[in-house]
Amino acid sequence: MSNVNEVVNSYIAAWNERDPRARRDLIAKTWTEDGSYIDPHRNGDSYDGISKMIAAVHEVFDPNYRFRLKSGVEAYGDRVRFQWEAGGTKEAPLHFVGTDFAVISSDGRFKTVTGFVDESPNTPPK
Secondary structure, eight states, X not given: OOOHHHHHHHHHHHHHOOSHHHHHHHXXXXXXXXXXXXXXXXXXXXXXXXXXXXXXXXXXXXXXXXXXXXXXXXXXXXXXXXXEEEEOSSSSOSEEEEEEEEEEOTTSSEEEEEEXXXXXXXXXXX
């Protein structure tokens, strides 16, 4: 996958996919085989580990919680960052926003992703 916007869209789709087989296909399209994800609450290595991690998030949240891209995608060399959001709708009222940073492999897929939550229902008011 040579276009960074395509890989980010595939990444968001993987987080939304509840069917395990379809989710694994999206993960393979998005990450290298030895790829990884880490944030302060979860982590996953390889296609199976990343899929299990996403499935664990699905167990906690109603299917109405859908991830979507909040910002434009910024890339420099083999680095990329983008902001996502989930919820904040009538069907899924709790609102989450985060920023993810990724390293892109030579084939255009993610090698690593590090995620941060910028806003959540538990974020103290500023």
